[in-house]
Amino acid sequence: MSGPGPSNSLTDVEGLRVGHVTMAGDGYLTGTTVVLGPDAGMVAGADVRGGAPGTRETDLLDPSAAMERINAIVLTGGSAFGLAAADGVANELADRGIGFRVGSGDREVVPIVPAAVLFDLGRGGTFRATPDAETGRLAVRAALAGSTPEQGCVGAGTGAAVAHLKGGVGTASIVLDDGTTVAALVVVNAIGSPVDPLTGALSGARLLHRDDVDALIVPAAEESAAVLEAARPRGPVRDQPFDAQVLKNTTVGVIATDATLTKAQCRKLAGIGHDGLARTVNPVHTLLDGDSLFGLSTERRPPPDPVDLHEILCAAGDLVSRAVIRAILAATGTRTEAGYWPAYTDLAPSAVGRYPDPSQGISETEEQP
Amino acid sequence: MSGPGPSNSLTDVEGLRVGHVTMAGDGYLTGTTVVLGPDAGMVAGADVRGGAPGTRETDLLDPSAAMERINAIVLTGGSAFGLAAADGVANELADRGIGFRVGSGDREVVPIVPAAVLFDLGRGGTFRATPDAETGRLAVRAALAGSTPEQGCVGAGTGAAVAHLKGGVGTASIVLDDGTTVAALVVVNAIGSPVDPLTGALSGARLLHRDDVDALIVPAAEESAAVLEAARPRGPVRDQPFDAQVLKNTTVGVIATDATLTKAQCRKLAGIGHDGLARTVNPVHTLLDGDSLFGLSTERRPPPDPVDLHEILCAAGDLVSRAVIRAILAATGTRTEAGYWPAYTDLAPSAVGRYPDPSQGISETEEQP
Numbered sequence: 040m041s042g043p044g045p046s047n048s049l050t051d052v053e054g055l056r057v058g059h060v061t062m063a064g065d066g067y068l069t070g071t072t073v074v075l076g077p078d079a080g081m082v083a084g085a086d087v088r089g090g091a092p093g094t095r096e097t098d099l100l101d102p103s104a105a106m107e108r109i110n111a112i113v114l115t116g117g118s119a120f121g122l123a124a125a126d127g128v129a130n131e132l133a134d135r136g137i138g139f140r141v142g143s144g145d146r147e148v149v150p151i152v153p154a155a156v157l158f159d160l161g162r163g164g165t166f167r168a169t170p171d172a173e174t175g176r177l178a179v180r181a182a183l184a185g186s187t188p189e190q191g192c193v194g195a196g197t198g199a200a201v202a203h204l205k206g207g208v209g210t211a212s213i214v215l216d217d218g219t220t221v222a223a224l225v226v227v228n229a230i231g232s233p234v235d236p237l238t239g240a241l242s243g244a245r246l247l248h249r250d251d252v253d254a255l256i257v258p259a260a261e262e263s264a265a266v267l268e269a270a271r272p273r274g275p276v277r278d279q280p281f282d283a284q285v286l287k288n289t290t291v292g293v294i295a296t297d298a299t300l301t302k303a304q305c306r307k308l309a310g311i312g313h314d315g316l317a318r319t320v321n322p323v324h325t326l327l328d329g330d331s332l333f334g335l336s337t338e339r340r341p342p343p344d345p346v347d348l349h350e351i352l353c354a355a356g357d358l359v360s361r362a363v364i365r366a367i368l369a370a371t372g373t374r375t376e377a378g379y380w381p382a383y384t385d386l387a388p389s390a391v392g393r394y395p396d397p398s399q400g401i402s403e404t405e406e407q408p
Numbered sequence: 409m410s411g412p413g414p415s416n417s418l419t420d421v422e423g424l425r426v427g428h429v430t431m432a433g434d435g436y437l438t439g440t441t442v443v444l445g446p447d448a449g450m451v452a453g454a455d456v457r458g459g460a461p462g463t464r465e466t467d468l469l470d471p472s473a474a475m476e477r478i479n480a481i482v483l484t485g486g487s488a489f490g491l492a493a494a495d496g497v498a499n500e501l502a503d504r505g506i507g508f509r510v511g512s513g514d515r516e517v518v519p520i521v522p523a524a525v526l527f528d529l530g531r532g533g534t535f536r537a538t539p540d541a542e543t544g545r546l547a548v549r550a551a552l553a554g555s556t557p558e559q560g561c562v563g564a565g566t567g568a569a570v571a572h573l574k575g576g577v578g579t580a581s582i583v584l585d586d587g588t589t590v591a592a593l594v595v596v597n598a599i600g601s602p603v604d605p606l607t608g609a610l611s612g613a614r615l616l617h618r619d620d621v622d623a624l625i626v627p628a629a630e631e632s633a634a635v636l637e638a639a640r641p642r643g644p645v646r647d648q649p650f651d652a653q654v655l656k657n658t659t660v661g662v663i664a665t666d667a668t669l670t671k672a673q674c675r676k677l678a679g680i681g682h683d684g685l686a687r688t689v690n691p692v693h694t695l696l697d698g699d700s701l702f703g704l705s706t707e708r709r710p711p712p713d714p715v716d717l718h719e720i721l722c723a724a725g726d727l728v729s730r731a732v733i734r735a736i737l738a739a740t741g742t743r744t745e746a747g748y749w750p751a752y753t754d755l756a757p758s759a760v761g762r763y764p765d766p767s768q769g770i771s772e773t774e775e776q777p
Contacts (some may be wrong), residue, residue, distance in 0.1 A: 086677065090676065107698070174770075235614055236614075237614055242614075245604055245605075245606055245611075246690075272722075275714065275715045276715075276719050277715055281714035281715060282712070282714075307459065307695070310457065310693065311691070311693050311694065313686075314423065314683075314686035314690075314691070314692060314693060315686075317682075317683035317686035317687055317725070318686055318687055321615075321683075321685060321687070321725065321726075322680070322683070322721070322722040322725060323725075324680050324683060325680065325718055325721055325722065326676070326678065326714070326717070326718060326721065327718065343649070345650035345651075346644045346645075346646050346650060347696070348695070349644050349694055349695060349696065352691070352694055352695065353641075353691040353694065356686070356690065356691055356692075404621075
């Protein structure tokens, strides 16, 4: 019977490492997350469904483009400024001799580092307090240190918000019956609401793994009003220029498997992952969101037969849903000079907490008041 | 306050007409639905998200392609054979002088008729009993006769199935606060399940309009088992060649508005409509589905400002969800020599029926036993 892998996180896909750099305080509320592939690279595809994306190297992921493998994916705050973090990742990897080999020297490599950004500018108080190239270098070193990725307000999720609630990083994994591992890591920063407007419950709760199901219930009536107020979609508002509201949201993430997939199959993996986003956030993929997902294959297992591929693809949607919910549950209420973003668990403590097995990785919520 | 239009159907968008041709019996269980635009044409875009689509003229809908307006959309059973229905639609329209003018003669027009097919071959007993060009001509005449479109097992939905349940045609509309009408019509024929695996309730029930909400509840415990069995995803199965299972599913449909949109905006309308599909069917957009949606603009109202456009796009997702649910509720259990497809309402009568206002257009379900 399939179930989550040992850490219920992206690093259950053998060969992947995740590094967060969290930048909070002194005007900052942002950060960078890097997903590092095996040294030999990994196959990748992208599906950009939002209307206002900020990306790098996604054209190279088209199945008809050259370059069969990439080295890392960067997810980062800082809007378009944050793309600089990918420069640092590329340089750090090249210093270590990791990348596409273009010459005979040890360091004559070009690391291929696609990236997707999310908007968090100014949430820490200072508009241009963003990740830079050094942040990217530090994220690579954090990834190489190698531990199960933290969830919540860390890395690229440090400054994330979903509607008026605090967003963050979430991750989940599943081991299919045949032993294939599939996992997702997302950074939830959406204009839309993650909450059922009728009850205040998290919309995708039914999609959690069966071991998690008892954990999420409809909040008590006295809590629902506050949740529904904070979960109303964040704009657009008519009293501000519309263009200034574009780029302010975006859920970014990766879905990965150890099965060997082609670039085109990786793109499909990302594409069906967006369905998991649709099931947990509404609206999503609007002109104000830059929602971008990457599909990754570490090629540690053979290519799936068509039925196994179907199961990997179906898993992608549910993994993204679970990762979104876990991100929201792991987020902590955050106040800066620029504003206050309550956590879902702050507003609806009665809706969460009865986990049959805290080691499943959602125990962060126990830190909530 | 926004709410459904007068008929809660696609024809609430002024200028649109819908014609169904239903072919059932004598080996047939299929049909064709045509959506006819104003005589001057309508703006259109497409978003094909399924892995196994069957379409016609979708390349012309690319924003960079020529041809600013189209004349009709054909949704049809019969898999790739059913594309012939679009030939009949084109000829019937040309006979009436409707189409893109290429000469000075009254009939020197080329009607532009994009189409998307769904698989229902053999469900009526005879594999090649499919819609043909004459079916398309009849569908145009039915559309010109002009009435509120029927839902359920009619037109392209005649042979549709969702998981192991009967599928069909569903439609819904909304009039936004500023008076803009947005509406959807879908034909639900998916490999995935429309049912919450925990309860047997329809997954998207929460997305119905608030006037509909009391209508859908969790079925009684003694009914849930039968519903869950019939709602298990329909394959793929390992004891048949995978290729033979491709093309056997597909949800097709349109989302339309009377606001003036560009071709690119129509494509975005279709794209965000797919989120409504994700919220009601799981899995969806797989390699075994051909899910294709069209976005349409009849240009009866001015171009929306950006905030109004955002609201039109957000409405698209929820309209598709509502149309899917209404299709499933309107479907009737169907038996042929090839098989039996029970209706959701056959298996879970306790889950439906308490409509506060039957004139909202879901009263078809009252015909169920």
